[in-house]
Amino acid sequence: MNTSAYLSAVVEQTSILADWLHDRDATAPVPTCPDWTLADLVDHVGGTQRMVTMLVGEQLAEPGKAYAAYVPAPTDSSQWRAWLTDGAAEASRAFASVTDDTPVWDPSGGAAGVPFWSRRLFGEACVHRADAAAALGLPYELAPEPAVAALDDWLATLTSRGYWENRPGFADAMRGNGQTLHFHATDAPGEWMARREPDMVVLEHGHTKADVAVRGPATDLLLVISRRRPLDATPTLDVHGDRALFVHWIEHMDWVTG
Secondary structure, eight states, X not given: OOHHHHHHHHHHHHHHHHHHHTTOOTTOBOTTSTTOBHXXXXXXXXXXXXXXXXXXXXXXXXXXXXXXXXXXXXXXXXXXXXXXXXXXXXXXXXXXXXXXXXXOOOTTSSOOHHHHHHHHHHHHXXXXXXXXXXXXXXXXXXXXXXXXXXXXXXXXXXXXXXXXXXXXXXXXXXXOSSEXXXXXXXXXSOEEEEEEETTEEEEXXXXXXXXXXXXXXXXXXXXXXXXXXXXXXXXXXXXXXXXXXXXXXXXHSOOOOO
8 A cells, every 4th residue: 555545544444433433422441442431542543643644744853843732632522523534634635745755753763754654544543443343342344455554554563663662661572582473364465474583573574484373364363463352252363383472472562552
């Protein structure tokens, strides 16, 4: 997916999320993010999109101004749908005003800028829609190809140099001496090999033998690896090799939701 396709998908995914959350109980818990209520979920999704809109639209070289301008969600849940869809539309316009080469700060450590943020907003929308589904008791569906793209975002972001350097607890847990994990989507093209090294997690694409291999539908891989569905509750995934290595990965390859 390119930047334009990512932003089109962000608008689509956010629209679905907004419809689900419209006029819901703001205090309802989000079981996949135990510290959050639905109000926190809405605030995070919409606030992050607006922050990224400022970063990209104003071509900021550092994030301080965007962080300081964080816009909280309305407290009235009847306003959530419009607030979320407006935020996604604003993001789409901001990305349309720049090119992939436009210098923009990002936390990856790789100066990925505009392409990083377009992919990141898409991954955020997909995973947080799964949070909403869990909170509301709704079925979660995502076509295989976008599920592969969302999983690629999750894996790339959490194995980035920036994440490693800024999350020392994560780095300590994920240090290794060459242990390898292979993830393979069976319903759309998508394969990754992660290798745990002393100073980083190396992520590569392609088919290879590994200490543990996990195969299954892309959406199920996404939900399990992003900790939105327990491995034991996902019989569609086949785990071959060192299952404990994969369990360790799931337990520590987490996002910060505090």
